[in-house]
Amino acid sequence: MPRLKHCSVKSRNEQENDMFTIDQHSRQPIYEQLKEQIIRYVSLGVLQPQDRMPSVRILARELGINPNTVVKTYQELEDEGILVTEPKKGFFVSDQNVHSILYQRQKEEFRKAVIRCQETGISEDDAQKIVREVYEGKQG
Structure with missing residues (x-):
């Protein structure tokens, strides 16, 4: 199995990029790796307020991880006010003062x-x- 898994996603400006990378052999839990990357991209402006996050299923499949891991990451970020959920639409970057x-x-x-x-x-x-x-x- 490859050490690193990547996921390409489109940001609001529709540019596709290799956004998320997971190191399957890292001592850092996968959900923390993903959470740190999302926080970094939000803080750098790569992910903008109201940007839609990749769906749980797609992100899990692309990264080769359990969907529950993505859910845990997204829920923690929602608890921190960084992401918001819109029922039946998914997770979005909060438009609050992130x-x-x-x-x-x-x-x-x-x-x-x-x-x-x-x-x-x-x-x-x-x-x-x-x-x-x-x-x-x-x-x-």
Whole structure:
């Protein structure tokens, strides 16, 4: 079985692209891989508000995964306000302020990373240096 599975979908502007990729051998659960990719595409503007998501069946078939995995991913994203469901039509990118939702989510993840730094003994000065290096594009 191939290591990576791809799914081509059309975005709102009808351009087809290899949007989703699943690594069947990754330690990261498949639903998390898919969820992270959807969040990334929404935050980058690849997926726009009101864009229709691929149907559960089509996405599952294209990626060679269980439809329940896609449902779990979509439902979690709906719970977070990133996707919405329209009965008998499917899942769509929310037209709410998704960027604000994603900003708050990233801010919380960053906060957790800072706490882990504290717990492992990384000083505030070292943490700030790392952040500066990242923003300046330096490799650590």
